Amino acid sequence: MAAEGVVRPASLEAGQVVDGFRLDECMHRGGMATLWHVTRVEPPPPDEPDLPLMMKVPRIKGGDDPASIVGFEVEQMIMPSLVGPHVPKFVAKGDFTRLPYIVMERIDGPSLRSRFDAAPLPLDEVVQIGWQVATALHDLHRQHVIHLDVKPSNIMFRPIVGGEGGEAVLIDFGLSHHDRLPDLLEEEFELPMGTSPYMSPEQVRFVRNDPRSDLFSIGVMLYHLVTGERPFGTPDSVRGLRRRLYRDPLAPRALRTDCPPWLQEVILRCLEVRPERRYQTAAQLAFDLRHPDQVALTERATRTARNGTLDAMKRWFIAIGREAEANGGGAEQTASSPILLAAVDMLGAEPALLESARLTVQRLLLTEPGARLACLTVMKINRLGMDELVDADGSSRHLNLLVQLKHWARPLVQALATPGKDEAAGRVTFHVIEAPDAAAAIVDYARRNQVDHIVMGARSSGRLRRYLGSVSARVVAESDCTVTVVRAAA
DSSP: OOOTTOOOGGGOOTTOEETTEEEEEEEEEOSSEEEEEEEESSOOOTTSOOOOEEEEEEOOOTTOOHHHHHHHHHHHHHGGGOOSTTSOOEEEEEOTTTOOEEEEEOOOSOBTHHHHTTOSOOHHHHHHHHHHHHHHHHHHHHTTEEOSOOOGGGEEEOOOBTTBOOOEEEOOOTTOEETTSOOHHHHHOOSOOSOGGGOOHHHHTTOOOOTHHHHHHHHHHHHHHHHSSOTTOOOOSHHHHGGGGTOOOOOHHHHOTTSOHHHHHHHHHHTOSSGGGSOSSHHHHHHHHHOGGGOOOOGGGGOOSOOOHHHHHHHHHHHHHOOOOOOSOGGGHHHHSOEEEEEOOTTTSOHHHHHHHHHHHHHHHHHOTTOEEEEEEEEEOOSSSOOOOBOTTSOBHHHHHHHHHHHHHHHHHHHHOOTTOTTGGGGEEEEEEEESOHHHHHHHHHHHTTOOEEEEEOOOOHHHHHHHOOHHHHHHHHOSSEEEEEOOOO
């Protein structure tokens, strides 16, 4: 007999009111949970927006997998800590002693699952999807959470209304790991957890604290969207899962010849067995997807076949003898692999200021071995009228600025060069953007590319500041990230 006040999930029906929420319509009945459209009986508090809502109620029956119950506890624990456009807004939760549930914002846009039915997709759409998902994951990792079940059905998109919206939204945090909360799944279970096609090699070893696991899952999705095939199939056993520890997938270009080398480079880098050979953060992956011309190509870009039998055997012996290592550093690793932006005025800055800025950037890069550097200069153009796009000698202004920017950064590239490291060249990229307002252009570039730290010079001349305005002051005031303003050494 049920305890007094307890509500059985199976007895819920439309029109019932649970803790101030009326059940309007059953959206989905699955093996793990039931989803309901709900509305508040009373208006929301003044400080809360009036959002469309849904209630998630776990399936609780005798003989159910206990991991699903623990996973729901994990989701109840993690969701209240999450904020931002890339997660559903948490509203309320119910206790297991009466009725376990989570009430959250209902995302009325489409799921990514439907696009996989149409794969392979146009390449520009694949790149856009990859960028959106990587951006969402970067925001999640910055909140100390690793998702660990990134797959098409767990990715929604906000509806576009009046030109706003369209962001990727991550859902279902039942397998997630939070750096600053107890990991109930790790404490109570010792088997790999996830969705087999998308699980990273370290998840197969039951390592749950590495954010680069989510990047492996993005790589699986990008591979599928480009080729129409899953890189590792759909294994249904631990033995099948372990094949990804020693067997490479077929190169995407072998299945789809119009896949450009840079995109194959990105996908296969995500799918590296060793996490240290993948992108170190989701922001770095998003950056390369937005700037394909800046992707440093390695042998991955031209690969056509899987690794050979001898290499697979060597990696198999290593895999069977390797113990699980919790060496990912947790989601905190996102902070140790930042994207730095050096905003350099190649036309107006004095040589001493350019040198001071370069030394500051070099110190930051050497302090953060996982950092990426974007070198940026703004080519001022008129808001109205015609612009002179060539110099007096007929050469391209844009190209000349790019050459000067690379010359300025050459000592930085040389300082970072490490023999035998094929990723070193990709740590520094170069960008010339044309805009009438330099400060607005720098702030917008930093925001769109998830830049963590801007380094720029300050004009030393009071007359210049008075007549041209202080670009650095506006960047400091308007940026979402850290800004270091450098002055020329005395």
